Structure formats: structure tokens, C-alpha cells
Amino acid sequence: xxxxxxxxxxxxxxxxxxxxxxxxxxxxxxxxxxxxxxxxxxxxxxxxxxxxxxxxxxxxxxxxxxxxxxxxxxxxxxxxxxxxxxxxxxxxxxxxxxxxxxxxxxxxxxxxxxxxxxxxxxxxxxxxxxxxxxxxxxxxxxxxxxxxxxxxxxxxxxxxxxxxxxxxxxxxxxxxxxxxxxxxxxxxxxxxxxxxxxxxxxxxxxxxxxxxxxxxxxxxxxxxxxxxxxxxxxxxxxxxxxxxxxxxxxxxxxxxxxxxxxxxxxxxxxxxxxxxxxxxxxxxxxxxxxxxxxxxxxxxxxxxxxxxxxxxxxxxxxxxxxxxxxxxxxxxxxxxxxxxxxxxxxxxxxxxxxxxxxxxxxxxxxxxxxxxxxxxxxxxxxxxxxxxxxxxxxxxxxxxxxxxxxxxxxxxxxxx
Amino acid sequence: xxxxxxxxxxxxxxxxxxxxxxxxxxxxxxxxxxxxxxxxxxxxxxxxxxxxxxxxxxxxxxxxxxxxxxxxxxxxxxxxxxxxxxxxxxxxxxxxxxxxxxxxxxxxxxxxxxx
Numbered sequence: 001x002x003x004x005x006x007x008x009x010x011x012x013x014x015x016x017x018x019x020x021x022x023x024x025x026x027x028x029x030x031x032x033x034x035x036x037x038x039x040x041x042x043x044x045x046x047x048x049x050x051x052x053x054x055x056x057x058x059x060x061x062x063x064x065x066x067x068x069x070x071x072x073x074x075x076x077x078x079x080x081x082x083x084x085x086x087x088x089x090x091x092x093x094x095x096x097x098x099x100x101x102x103x104x105x106x107x108x109x110x111x112x113x114x115x116x117x118x119x120x121x122x123x124x125x126x127x128x129x130x131x132x133x134x135x136x137x138x139x140x141x142x143x144x145x146x147x148x149x150x151x152x153x154x155x156x157x158x159x160x161x162x163x164x165x166x167x168x169x170x171x172x173x174x175x176x177x178x179x180x181x182x183x184x185x186x187x188x189x190x191x192x193x194x195x196x197x198x199x200x201x202x203x204x205x206x207x208x209x210x211x212x213x214x215x216x217x218x219x220x221x222x223x224x225x226x227x228x229x230x231x232x233x234x235x236x237x238x239x240x241x242x243x244x245x246x247x248x249x250x251x252x253x254x255x256x257x258x259x260x261x262x263x264x265x266x267x268x269x270x271x272x273x274x275x276x277x278x279x280x281x282x283x284x285x286x287x288x289x290x291x292x293x294x295x296x297x298x299x300x301x302x303x304x305x306x307x308x309x310x311x312x313x314x315x316x317x318x319x320x321x322x323x324x325x326x327x328x329x330x331x332x333x334x335x336x337x338x339x340x341x342x343x344x345x346x347x348x349x350x351x352x353x354x355x356x357x358x359x360x361x362x363x364x365x366x367x368x369x370x371x372x373x374x375x376x377x378x379x380x381x382x383x384x385x386x387x388x389x390x391x392x393x394x395x396x397x398x399x400x401x402x403x404x405x406x407x408x409x410x411x412x413x414x415x416x
Numbered sequence: 417x418x419x420x421x422x423x424x425x426x427x428x429x430x431x432x433x434x435x436x437x438x439x440x441x442x443x444x445x446x447x448x449x450x451x452x453x454x455x456x457x458x459x460x461x462x463x464x465x466x467x468x469x470x471x472x473x474x475x476x477x478x479x480x481x482x483x484x485x486x487x488x489x490x491x492x493x494x495x496x497x498x499x500x501x502x503x504x505x506x507x508x509x510x511x512x513x514x515x516x517x518x519x520x521x522x523x524x525x526x527x528x529x530x531x
Contacts, residue, residue: 242465253461255438256490301436304467304491310417311432344461401457 001197004108023189024196029203029228033061035383036221036230038208038244040064042073042184043361043368044236045191045202046376047383049107052198054377055384060200061228062192063221065207069188072238075306075338076369077261077283077295079274081118081179082143085134088394088406089347090141095391096374097143097178103373109190111182112288116273118179119148119157121323123168123279131174138176146175159270159326166322168280181274181285181293187372203228211248211358218248218358234359234383239304239339241362250354252362253344253400257298258337259366260308260316264330266290275323282319292330294320298340298366308337340365345405350379350392359383360397420474421498424482433478439463440471440485467491469509474498 002021040062051057082093122128135145149172154162162170210222220229245252276283282296296316321328343363361379378389418431486498496507
């Protein structure tokens with residue numbers, strides 16, 4: 001792999017940037033791999049990278065229906081944070097956060113991780129009690145967090161309407177300073193490039209149409225380019241996980257919904273952090289280009305259409321304008337939908353399945369991007385050993401039978 | 417924007433008047449205490465999540481406030497039909513066969529209609 005560096009930039013400028021290597025190969029599938037990963041998004045590519053790097057398993061294929069990082073990895077609002085209430089989720093998201101902090105160096109690719117601070121606003125006494133509880137829980141788990149009052153919030157986010165005249169006045173916020181944003185495409189491309197350099201085959205434009213089993217044990221995947229054998233198969237297909245499970249012959253406790261995001265026209269810097277509000281239900285940050293990146297809730301009905309409904313856009317922008325009346329005349333440039341696989345307790349499923357040697361990593365719902373490195377890291381460990389990683393164990397699909405749910409719905413300070 | 421025909425009101429209205437309430441025709445176990453953890457978990461949490469035709473429950477929340485069922489395509493979002501609780505869909509796909517009631521229990525929607 002060509003090493004990226006400041007000196008390299010200079011050197012290639014001298015040759016008019018004509019000698020850059022391709023970022024990854026375009027290999028023909030081998031007949032059999034040690035591990036086949038279905039889904040070439042951030043989580044799948046991270047899994048492949050850590051399999052090769054940490055566990056030395058390089059005979060790995062990532063099979064992707066479209067192009068790398070073209071699904072939810074390219075469709076999220078790029079927020080990174082780990083301020084979850086319950087121990088199980090706090091630990092896995094914090095595991096991801098620690099990996100974010102050194103990721104650009106690790107994969108020699110600038111993922112533009114920017115710890116600019118994430119505010120979760122409180123608009124009622126109950127919100128503030130929940131924030132205090134969550135921040136205390138975070139601190140006990142070794143995760144940074146602060147509780148701010150309305151005055152402090154006002155001084156840190158001057159353009160936000162913190163007056164008492166609003167329908168939902170800002171009463172305070174939690175702040176995680178290590179939280180922030182990262183460049184979503186760069187995460188997929190960086191992991192893909194680093195995994196490819198370690199020998200992983202990235203097989204694009206290849207759709208998995210079924211799973212081949214022998215005596216009930218999975219032995220590979222059927223694709224539109226023929227059979228690809230895999231001693232273990234990991235499925236990381238986000239919104240399409242329910243469909244994949246159906247192909248494998250079982251059901252998951254998941255429903256797929258469209259989740260929308262919007263970006264505005266580029267404007268001068270106005271927001272230097274990430275601001276989320278559960279109560280008025282919207283979140284906003286500003287990209288380096290100047291676009292406001294805005295998101296909110298899912299459409300209520302199941303859908304795979306990768307587009308959202310107008311009432312949801314309207315609801316989202318009402319929330320943003322309620323918080324930032326100054327933005328009421330900013331025009332929106334683009335709007336899109338990604339298909340998120342929501343689970344009943346708003347927590348992921350990282351699990352063995354009823355089919356031996358077939359593993360699923362799904363159910364990240366509306367908040368998977370922030371977990372990309374951690375999810376890949378623990379899923380790689382699970383695929384390498386055949387036993388679930390300690391951080392992944394609580395996220396087994398068995399929890400929906402035992403009742404040991406991790407109820408992050410509404411608890412995580414997130415607009416689910 | 418979806419236009420949804422409410423079978424109770426007898427007219428098409430904007431989707432803003434409605435709430436989706438998830439998969440339809442989920443039979444409630446007749447004797448919950450006799451359920452195994454597996455059966456109860458399946459009933460509570462596990463859902464069909466098809467790429468294709470989906471039979472689902474909707475409520476006309478800002479209208480007649482009554483529940484009804486719809487058969488909708490989850491990729492095109494086209495609504496093939498809406499029908500009242502207790503009725504059976506006339507448009508079905510192969511994938512939806514799995515959600516038919518098991519002998520273990522009775523579809524309370526149908527049972528309710530008969531009572």
C-alpha cells in the first residue's frame with residue numbers, strides 16, 4: 001500500500017498527481033474464504049480490517065451488492081459520541097470512541113475525526129433529571145460528560161434561541177467534549193484501503209441471493225456471480241438484515257424504516273459543535289464546507305425505498321427552526337433517506353444465529369455510524385474465535401427470549 | 417406523500433392523519449401463561465420485515481381514530497389495499513405466508529370479528 005503523508009502529497013504534486021495508486025484492487029472471487037462478510041459498509045469493512053490486522057485472518061472476502069460505503073455509511077449525519085446510559089451500550093460505544101481517537105493514524109487515512117463536543121439539550125425538569133442521571137452513569141463508566149445550565153449553554157451556542165419565550169425553553173444540556181463528527185465516506189474508504197492492503201478481497205456489485213448450508217451449517221453464500229464458500233459468514237447489512245435473515249431461514253426482531261437527513265446550502269461558520277434535542281426532536285451540526293447537516297426521526301412505517309416522507313422533513317425543520325430561528329430562511333440543498341434496522345430496545349444485535357457458523361451484526365438502527373470501529377473490532381474477534389466477544393455478549397439475539405433487554409429507547413439522549 | 421384510503425371513513429386522506437402501528441395479523445397467544453420463553457419472545461418482538469408486500473396495522477389517528485389493515489409494498493410504498501380489522505387480505509405474496517396464524521393460537525382480530 002502506498003503510504004499517505006505530507007511528503008507524498010508534495011511528491012505527487014510534482015508529477016501532476018498522475019501516479020497515485022488505486023486505493024484497492026477489484027479481485028475475482030476465490031472459491032473459498034476463511035470468512036465471508038456480507039455487506040461492504042463501514043461496519044463490514046471495519047470487521048474485515050480488524051480480522052486481518054488483529055487476528056491475522058487475511059483470507060477474507062467482503063461481498064457488497066452495490067459499491068463500498070454506498071448505503072447508510074454515506075447517508076448518516078456523521079455524529080460520534082458514547083454517552084449512553086446503560087453499562088452494556090456505554091462500554092461498546094466507548095470502545096468505539098477510543099478507536100476513533102487513533103483511527104486516522106491506524107489506517108493511514110484521514111477520517112477527519114473532529115471532537116468538537118456534542119450537546120444533548122434538556123427542555124423540561126424531567127429532561128434535566130434524565131441528563132444528570134445519564135451523565136453520572138457515563139462518568140461511572142469512565143466516559144466524559146458535563147451537565148450545563150441554561151446560561152452556560154447560551155454562552156456556548158450563541159445563535160440558539162435560549163430565551164424563556166419559546167414553547168420548549170432550553171433549560172440546560174449534557175456535553176460530551178470528546179464527541180463530535182467524522183467524515184463518513186473517509187471511514188469506509190480508509191477501512192477498505194487498509195483491509196485491501198492486508199489481503200482482504202473487496203468484491204463489489206455482487207448481490208448475495210442466498211446461503212448454502214450443509215447439514216444445517218452454513219458453508220458459503222450464493223451470489224449473482226456464483227457460489228462463494230466461507231467457513232464462517234458474517235452478515236452486516238443494516239437495513240437489509242431482515243431480508244438476509246429470511247434468506248437464511250429465520251426471523252429477527254427488526255423492522256426497517258427510512259431515516260432522513262438533509263444538508264443546507266453552504267453558509268459561513270455558525271455552529272461549532274453538534275447539537276441534539278430529544279424533546280423537539282432534531283439534531284444539527286455544520287460541515288467543514290459550511291453545509292448544515294440536519295437529521296431527526298424515522299418514518300413510522302416499514303420501508304426499503306431509501307427515501308423519506310415530506311411530513312418527516314417538515315417535522316425535522318420545525319424543530320431546527322424552533323431552536324435556531326436565525327436559520328429559518330436557509331435553503332436546503334439535498335435530502336436523502338437511509339434504511340435503518342430498528343430493534344425493540346434500540347440496541348444492536350451482535351450475535352450467533354440459529355444457523356451454525358452464520359453470525360449477524362445488525363440492529364444498529366438510527367445510531368450505527370458512531371459505533372463503526374468498535375462494532376467491527378468486536379465482530380472481528382467473534383468471527384475469528386467463533387465465540388462472541390465479551391462486549392458483544394449482551395447484544396445476543398437471545399435477549400429477546402430471556403428478557404435481558406438493554407433499554408436505550410429514550411435513555412440515550414438520542415432522538416430515536 | 418402517501419394517500420391512504422381509510423376503510424372506515426371511506427375516503428383517501430393524507431398520510432399525516434395516520435400512524436403506522438406495525439405488522440398486522442399477529443395472533444395473541446390464547447394462554448400466555450402456557451407460552452415458552454421462545455413463543456412469548458416471538459410474539460412480542462420478532463417481526464416479518466419483508467422487502468415486498470407487507471400487511472400492516474394503521475390507525476387513522478387524526479380522523480376516525482380507528483385501526484385498519486393495509487397491504488403495502490415496502491420498496492415502492494404502493495398501497496394495494498386497505499381493509500377492516502377482522503378481514504383477510506386479498507393481495508398476498510409468498511413471503512407473507514409465514515405470518516399466517518400458527519395452530520398454537522388464534523388471530524384475535526378475526527376472532528373478535530366473529531364474536
